[in-house]
Amino acid sequence: MSEVDSFFKSAFSVDNVIFGFDGGDLKVLLIQRGAPPYKGKWALPGDLVYPNEDIDTAAERVLEQLTGLKGVYLEQVKAFGAVNRHPLGRVITIAYYSLVKTNDFQPTPASFAQSAQWHSVGTVEELAFDHNQILQSCLTQLKQKVRIAPIGFELLPPKFTLTELQHLYEAILETELDKRNFRKKILSMNVLHDLDEIQAGVAHRPAKLYQFDQERYTRFLEEGYTFDV
Amino acid sequence: MSEVDSFFKSAFSVDNVIFGFDGGDLKVLLIQRGAPPYKGKWALPGDLVYPNEDIDTAAERVLEQLTGLKGVYLEQVKAFGAVNRHPLGRVITIAYYSLVKTNDFQPTPASFAQSAQWHSVGTVEELAFDHNQILQSCLTQLKQKVRIAPIGFELLPPKFTLTELQHLYEAILETELDKRNFRKKILSMNVLHDLDEIQAGVAHRPAKLYQFDQERYTRFLEEGYTFDV
DNA sequence: TCAAAAGTGTTCTTATTACACCCATGG
DNA sequence: CCATGGGTGTAATAAGAACACTTTTGA
Known part of the structure; x- marks a missing residue:
C-alpha cells in the first residue's frame, strides 16, 4: 500500500x-x-x-x-x-x-x-x-x-404558552427563572405573536397561546437586533 | 472495490x-x-x-x-x-x-x-x-x-500596556472602545498583575506594564467567576 | 515648548433583580 | 369552594455609556 x-x-x-x-x-x-x-x-x-x-x-x-x-x-x-x-x-x-x-x-x-x-x-x-x-x-x-438565537421555539409546538417556554429555558439552562422577569424580557423582544387563543380543557385559568414570528425576527435581524435571553 | x-x-x-x-x-x-x-x-x-x-x-x-x-x-x-x-x-x-x-x-x-x-x-x-x-x-x-474567556493575552507579549490590550480588542471585535470604560472593566476583573514597570524610550508619558495572572484566573474560575469584556 | 499617548471620576441611562397578590377554570 | 397554574407592576440595585482634562516623556 x-x-x-x-x-x-x-x-x-x-x-x-x-x-x-x-x-x-x-x-x-x-x-x-x-x-x-x-x-x-x-x-x-x-x-x-x-x-x-x-x-x-x-x-x-x-x-x-x-x-x-x-x-x-x-x-x-x-x-x-x-x-x-x-x-x-x-x-x-x-x-x-x-x-x-x-x-x-x-x-x-x-x-x-x-x-x-x-x-x-x-x-x-x-x-x-x-x-x-x-x-x-x-x-x-x-x-x-x-x-x-431564537432556537428554543424549535423544540415547542407551533402554539405554546409562556410558561411552557419558560420551562423549556429552565430545562436547557439548568436554572430557575423568575416568572415575571422572564415574561417581561421575552415579550419585550417582540418576536412572539399573540394568537388571541387560549388553552382549553385545563383545570385552571387557561393560558394565552403564542407563536414565534419568524418573519418579524428576520426583519429585526436586518436592523441589527440581537436576541438575548 | x-x-x-x-x-x-x-x-x-x-x-x-x-x-x-x-x-x-x-x-x-x-x-x-x-x-x-x-x-x-x-x-x-x-x-x-x-x-x-x-x-x-x-x-x-x-x-x-x-x-x-x-x-x-x-x-x-x-x-x-x-x-x-x-x-x-x-x-x-x-x-x-x-x-x-x-x-x-x-x-x-x-x-x-x-x-x-x-x-x-x-x-x-x-x-x-x-x-x-x-x-x-x-x-x-x-x-x-x-x-x-481571557484568551486575548495569547496574542500579546507577556508584558503589555492597557492601551495595547485595548487596541487588540478593538482589532478583533472591529469596534472602538472607550478608554476609561475599558480600563475600569478590565482592571475590575482582577486578572491583571501590575508589574510596577513602565515602558522605556517612548516619546510620550510611558505606560505601566501588566501581565495576565493565569493562576489568579484559574482560582477565580473555581469560585464561579466569569470573564466578560 | 510641543507633540503624543497615559492616566483618571462622575453623571446619566439602561438593564437586572427581587418580590406578592388576584384571576379563571375544572373537578 | 377548592386546587391549580395564569397573569400582572414597582422599587432597589447594578451595569453600561458618555464625556474632558492633566500628566509625563522625548524630540
Missing part, C-alpha cells in the same frame, strides 16, 4: 444529538445499537458519510431515517478524531445537534438500530464510543446558542 | 488559522502553496492527518512545522465537508485556530509551502479551496470567545 493510500484508509461518520422537550425534561433521542461494535449499547444515532455526500446532508439523512423529519433545525458542533475512538478502524466523526418537536413523529429504528428511545439528558447512562463526550459538547453548545 | 472500501476512499486534513497581532491589525499567517492543486495561491496552513494521529495532534504539528512553536493556544472550530471542496478527491478538513505572539518566531515555510507570510485579516485575498469560508468561521468564533 502506498503512503497516499494509507491516508485514505479511514472513514468519517456523522453523529446527531437529537434534542426534544416533553414539557419537563430536556430529552435526547438515543438508539440501541443493532450491530457490533457495542451491540446492544445505547448510542447517538449516526452513520458513515457516503462518498458523494456532503457531511451536512449525511446528518440530515440520519435524522430523517430515524424521525421521518426534514428541514428541522440542525447545527454542526465539531469533529471528534481521537485515534482509538472507534475500535474497528480510523473513523472521525462530525457531531451535529438537531432540535425537534417530539409530537411530530414516532421514532422508527433505522437499519442500524434495534430500538430508538427518548432519554432525559440529565440521566443518560454510559454510551457507546465517545458518545457521552459528544453529547456533552452538544449540550454545552446548545446552552450557549439558545441564549443568543 | 467493496462498498465498505469505498467508504474508506477518503482522507481528512486539518487547517489551522494562525492569528497574530502587530499592534494595529489582526493578522493571519498564510502560506503560498508549493504544489498543486492551487499551486502558487495563498492558503491556510494545513496537512493531511496521519493514520495514527489524533486530529488535535495534527493541528499542533502543522503549527509547529510552520512556527516552531509548541503549547500555544489552539481550538477546534468545526469540520468542512462539502463533496467538491477538494478538486483531487474526497477530503474533509477540520478547522482550528491558534493564537500566537508574532515576536516569538519567524515563520519558516514547511514542506508544503513556498512561502509563509502574515496578512491583515481585513484584506485577505481569494484563497485556495474553501479557505476564505474557513477563515471567516474561525474569525467569528474568535470574536465570540475573546469576550468570554
Whole structure:
C-alpha cells in the first residue's frame, strides 16, 4: 500500500444529538445499537458519510431515517478524531445537534438500530464510543446558542404558552427563572405573536397561546437586533 | 472495490488559522502553496492527518512545522465537508485556530509551502479551496470567545500596556472602545498583575506594564467567576 | 515648548433583580 | 369552594455609556 493510500484508509461518520422537550425534561433521542461494535449499547444515532455526500446532508439523512423529519433545525458542533475512538478502524466523526418537536413523529429504528428511545439528558447512562463526550459538547453548545438565537421555539409546538417556554429555558439552562422577569424580557423582544387563543380543557385559568414570528425576527435581524435571553 | 472500501476512499486534513497581532491589525499567517492543486495561491496552513494521529495532534504539528512553536493556544472550530471542496478527491478538513505572539518566531515555510507570510485579516485575498469560508468561521468564533474567556493575552507579549490590550480588542471585535470604560472593566476583573514597570524610550508619558495572572484566573474560575469584556 | 499617548471620576441611562397578590377554570 | 397554574407592576440595585482634562516623556 502506498503512503497516499494509507491516508485514505479511514472513514468519517456523522453523529446527531437529537434534542426534544416533553414539557419537563430536556430529552435526547438515543438508539440501541443493532450491530457490533457495542451491540446492544445505547448510542447517538449516526452513520458513515457516503462518498458523494456532503457531511451536512449525511446528518440530515440520519435524522430523517430515524424521525421521518426534514428541514428541522440542525447545527454542526465539531469533529471528534481521537485515534482509538472507534475500535474497528480510523473513523472521525462530525457531531451535529438537531432540535425537534417530539409530537411530530414516532421514532422508527433505522437499519442500524434495534430500538430508538427518548432519554432525559440529565440521566443518560454510559454510551457507546465517545458518545457521552459528544453529547456533552452538544449540550454545552446548545446552552450557549439558545441564549443568543431564537432556537428554543424549535423544540415547542407551533402554539405554546409562556410558561411552557419558560420551562423549556429552565430545562436547557439548568436554572430557575423568575416568572415575571422572564415574561417581561421575552415579550419585550417582540418576536412572539399573540394568537388571541387560549388553552382549553385545563383545570385552571387557561393560558394565552403564542407563536414565534419568524418573519418579524428576520426583519429585526436586518436592523441589527440581537436576541438575548 | 467493496462498498465498505469505498467508504474508506477518503482522507481528512486539518487547517489551522494562525492569528497574530502587530499592534494595529489582526493578522493571519498564510502560506503560498508549493504544489498543486492551487499551486502558487495563498492558503491556510494545513496537512493531511496521519493514520495514527489524533486530529488535535495534527493541528499542533502543522503549527509547529510552520512556527516552531509548541503549547500555544489552539481550538477546534468545526469540520468542512462539502463533496467538491477538494478538486483531487474526497477530503474533509477540520478547522482550528491558534493564537500566537508574532515576536516569538519567524515563520519558516514547511514542506508544503513556498512561502509563509502574515496578512491583515481585513484584506485577505481569494484563497485556495474553501479557505476564505474557513477563515471567516474561525474569525467569528474568535470574536465570540475573546469576550468570554481571557484568551486575548495569547496574542500579546507577556508584558503589555492597557492601551495595547485595548487596541487588540478593538482589532478583533472591529469596534472602538472607550478608554476609561475599558480600563475600569478590565482592571475590575482582577486578572491583571501590575508589574510596577513602565515602558522605556517612548516619546510620550510611558505606560505601566501588566501581565495576565493565569493562576489568579484559574482560582477565580473555581469560585464561579466569569470573564466578560 | 510641543507633540503624543497615559492616566483618571462622575453623571446619566439602561438593564437586572427581587418580590406578592388576584384571576379563571375544572373537578 | 377548592386546587391549580395564569397573569400582572414597582422599587432597589447594578451595569453600561458618555464625556474632558492633566500628566509625563522625548524630540
